[in-house]
Amino acid sequence: MKLYAKENISEAVSGMLKKDCLSHGFLLTGSVGSGRKTAAKLIASHILCEHKEKPCLSGDEFDENRLCRHCKRIISGTHPDVIYPERSGKSMLYSKETLQNVAADAYVMPNDCDKKLYIFSDSEKIAKENQGVLLKIIEEPPEHCCFIFTAQSREALLPTMISRLICMSVACPSEEECFAELTASGFAENDVMAAVDAFHGNIGMCRSFIETAEIRENAAAASDFSMSLTGSDEYGMLKALASVGENRERLRSVILLCVDILRDGLALRTGGGCLSGCCKQASEKIASLFSYQKITAAHDCFRSTLEYLDANANVPAAAAALTAELISVK
Numbered sequence: 001m002k003l004y005a006k007e008n009i010s011e012a013v014s015g016m017l018k019k020d021c022l023s024h025g026f027l028l029t030g031s032v033g034s035g036r037k038t039a040a041k042l043i044a045s046h047i048l049c050e051h052k053e054k055p056c057l058s059g060d061e062f063d064e065n066r067l068c069r070h071c072k073r074i075i076s077g078t079h080p081d082v083i084y085p086e087r088s089g090k091s092m093l094y095s096k097e098t099l100q101n102v103a104a105d106a107y108v109m110p111n112d113c114d115k116k117l118y119i120f121s122d123s124e125k126i127a128k129e130n131q132g133v134l135l136k137i138i139e140e141p142p143e144h145c146c147f148i149f150t151a152q153s154r155e156a157l158l159p160t161m162i163s164r165l166i167c168m169s170v171a172c173p174s175e176e177e178c179f180a181e182l183t184a185s186g187f188a189e190n191d192v193m194a195a196v197d198a199f200h201g202n203i204g205m206c207r208s209f210i211e212t213a214e215i216r217e218n219a220a221a222a223s224d225f226s227m228s229l230t231g232s233d234e235y236g237m238l239k240a241l242a243s244v245g246e247n248r249e250r251l252r253s254v255i256l257l258c259v260d261i262l263r264d265g266l267a268l269r270t271g272g273g274c275l276s277g278c279c280k281q282a283s284e285k286i287a288s289l290f291s292y293q294k295i296t297a298a299h300d301c302f303r304s305t306l307e308y309l310d311a312n313a314n315v316p317a318a319a320a321a322l323t324a325e326l327i328s329v330k
């Protein structure tokens with residue numbers, strides 16, 4: 001099995017372990033599907049693996065038949081010292097109680113190893129007002145503890161949290177590698193081509209695109225919405241979002257896809273080439289038509305809509321308000 005484009009993380013963690021200065025906290029950032037969870041498992045393998053010289057998950061490939069007993073369980077998500085704190089409720093947030101439990105449990109010695117890890121995937125789901133619960137434990141962690149957070153961007157966590165974490169970005173594989181991986185796992189070439197066209201080297205999103213009609217519909221809605229935005233076509237924008245109806249999670253997904261398209265627009269403007277959004281045509285238009293200020297203001301509109309949605313705003317009303325705000329952005 002391959003571990004695409006994770007060498008930078010592997011090297012950084014190996015280096016820390018060799019110098020005996022392992023960080024007690026990491027933040028892994030990257031778009032959804034870029035392999036952040038795999039990267040977290042790779043760090044866990046470096047810390048807990050029986051093979052200290054060359055951990056089972058290192059470099060860019062690993063042999064599933066030669067995994068040590070720790071790494072086998074790290075991969076399957078069943079290692080007793082690799083803890084995934086639970087998320088609950090409609091919005092699947094980390095509750096304050098869960099965070100308090102982690103802060104208390106961190107002092108308990110590991111089960112099976114000399115270290116234990118807590119992995120918080122999708123740290124956007126830790127409400128900012130509750131992050132303080134974790135501050136002390138991250139500032140002065142017990143020697144046997146390591147905390148890994150994954151998020152789309154650093155903005156998910158408070159600056160006081162960030163300052164205590166080693167931040168690393170998780171890069172996607174190339175489009176060619178993504179194409180090879182998906183065709184090798186049995187998907188039809190035509191389907192893979194359409195998926196790579198939308199999600200580039202993002203293997204996780206390409207896989208979802210092929211397997212899930214909803215992801216294809218969300219990508220189409222985000223593309224239509226962004227194209228209409230570049231033409232200041234309010235009706236087109238409303239029509240694109242009407243397809244999500246009252247489905248909160250779908251509107252959230254479409255907005256996140258629009259944010260990626262917007263970010264690509266900014267990347268193209270600044271000459272960056274690594275695109276992750278699902279509509280290159282819209283990103284190119286944004287790059288040529290929008291000023292930096294307009295891109296930033298549009299980004300703020302998307303972000304505040306996500307906050308309204310988290311606060312249980314009515315979904316069609318949030319979609320209409322977002323459209324109206326974006327149209328008035330100068």
Ligand SMILES: [Zn+2]
Nearest residue numbers: 049056068071
């Ligand atoms: Zn191992």
